[in-house]
Amino acid sequence: MQTSLFTKILNKEIPSDIIYEDDFVFAINDINPIAPVHILIIPKEQIPTINDIVSGNEFIMGKIILAAKHIAKEKGISDSGYRLIFNCNADGGQTVYHIHCHLLGGKKLG
Numbered sequence: 672m673q674t675s676l677f678t679k680i681l682n683k684e685i686p687s688d689i690i691y692e693d694d695f696v697f698a699i700n701d702i703n704p705i706a707p708v709h710i711l712i713i714p715k716e717q718i719p720t721i722n723d724i725v726s727g728n729e730f731i732m733g734k735i736i737l738a739a740k741h742i743a744k745e746k747g748i749s750d751s752g753y754r755l756i757f758n759c760n761a762d763g764g765q766t767v768y769h770i771h772c773h774l775l776g777g778k779k780l781g
C-alpha cells in the first residue's frame with residue numbers, strides 16, 4: 672500500500688497543523704474548508720476506504736466519533752450542531768484514500 676497523504680502529514684513529511692492527536696486518531700483543518708469549521712478526523716492506521724472496514728475496526732471507528740465529539744465541543748459547535756461525513760470511493764466524492772471523517776459546522780448547513 673502506498674503511503675497516503677494523511678500518513679505523510681502524520682509523519683511530518685508534509686506540513687499541516689495537527690489540532691488533535693491521541694494514540695489512535697489525529698485531526699487537521701481541511702485545506703479547502705466548505706464551512707467555518709471543517710476538520711478531518713483520521714485514524715493513524717491507514718485504512719483506504721469504508722469498504723475496507725472489517726470486524727475488529729469497531730474500536731478505531733468509535734475513537735473517530737469520540738474525537739469528533741470532543742473537537743466539536745472545543746470549537747463551541749456542540750449545541751449549535753454539526754455534521755459528520757465519510758465519503759467512499761469516486762461517486763461518494765472520496766479523493767484521499769485513507770479514511771477520514773469530515774466534521775462540518777459553524778453555520779447552518781444546507
Ligand code: 5GP
Pocket residue numbers: 676687699700701702703704711757758764765766767768
Ligand atoms: P475526501 O474528498 O477524500 O472525502 O476528502 C479529502 C479532503 O482532504 C478534502 O476536503 C481536501 O480539501 C482535503 N485535503 C486535501 N489535501 C490536503 C492537504 O494537503 N492538507 C489538508 N489539511 N487537507 C487536504
